[in-house]
Amino acid sequence: QLQLQESGPGLVKPSETLSLTCTVSGGSISSSSYYWGWIRQPPGKGLEWIGNVHYSGSTSYNPSLKSRVTMSVDTSKNQFSLKLSSVTAADTAVYYCARSGGYGAAGPGDWGQGTLVTVSS
Amino acid sequence: QSALTQPASVSGSPGQSITISCTGTSSDVGGYNYVSWYQQHPGKAPKLMISDVSTRPSGVSNRFSGSKSGNTASLTISGLQAEDEADYYCSSYTTTTTVVFGGGTKLTVL
Numbered sequence: 001q002l003q004l005q006e007s008g009p010g011l012v013k014p015s016e017t018l019s020l021t022c023t024v025s026g027g028s029i030s031s032s033s034y035y036w037g038w039i040r041q042p043p044g045k046g047l048e049w050i051g052n053v054h055y056s057g058s059t060s061y062n063p064s065l066k067s068r069v070t071m072s073v074d075t076s077k078n079q080f081s082l083k084l085s086s087v088t089a090a091d092t093a094v095y096y097c098a099r100s101g102g103y104g105a106a107g108p109g110d111w112g113q114g115t116l117v118t119v120s121s
Numbered sequence: 122q123s124a125l126t127q128p129a130s131v132s133g134s135p136g137q138s139i140t141i142s143c144t145g146t147s148s149d150v151g152g153y154n155y156v157s158w159y160q161q162h163p164g165k166a167p168k169l170m171i172s173d174v175s176t177r178p179s180g181v182s183n184r185f186s187g188s189k190s191g192n193t194a195s196l197t198i199s200g201l202q203a204e205d206e207a208d209y210y211c212s213s214y215t216t217t218t219t220v221v222f223g224g225g226t227k228l229t230v231l
Binding site: 039047051064101107110 | 124156222
């Protein structure tokens with residue numbers, strides 16, 4: 001059974017870079033038909049799609065975050081990662097990693113449990 | 122990209138049926154059969170309930186069904202149960218190869 005687990009700092013200072021890693025178990029990150037992505041949810045608010053990445057390196061990002069987002073895959077570790085630069089308090093949220101089928105077109109099907117990242121000095 | 126439009130809240134009594142709408146444009150909901158629905162209980166990760174407009178993943182109750190007409194997708198829950206009380210979100214693929222979520226709907230079981 002596929003499992004995804006987010007990891008990374010729970011507290012990031014304003015203007016710094018948020019870095020998270022998602023470890024995939026029970027399946028290969030190198031599956032050609034899947035994309036691996038990130039979704040976030042500010043406290044008390046709705047879901048926001050951040051973007052996704054294919055094991056080949058192909059990416060797609062939310063236009064509103066594109067200038068600050070970088071996603072990558074490490075196939076040797078079966079992990080993928082998110083970097084969000086120049087963070088502000090507005091980036092405080094629970095960050096979920098997820099797998100999407102349909103070559104990325106299908107909505108996220110499998111989700112991690114989420115990790116809260118707070119942006120504060 | 123603009124979020125898909127969902128009603129902020131819906132409610133129903135046990136045993137009744139409710140429908141949640143999700144309205145987009147021809148660039149997302151209306152243009153692709155890649156609409157998904159998620160259920161989220163407080164403090165939990167979202168759970169996929171419907172994919173590809175109307176496909177139920179294995180293990181999801183057949184009380185949940187999805188459909189689409191034009192730029193609007195719908196999630197129907199029949200035979201409402203107390204455990205259905207949760208937040209529901211729709212999502213859609215878009216012409217710019219991104220994914221957009223709806224604002225979410227809070228379902229209250231009276």
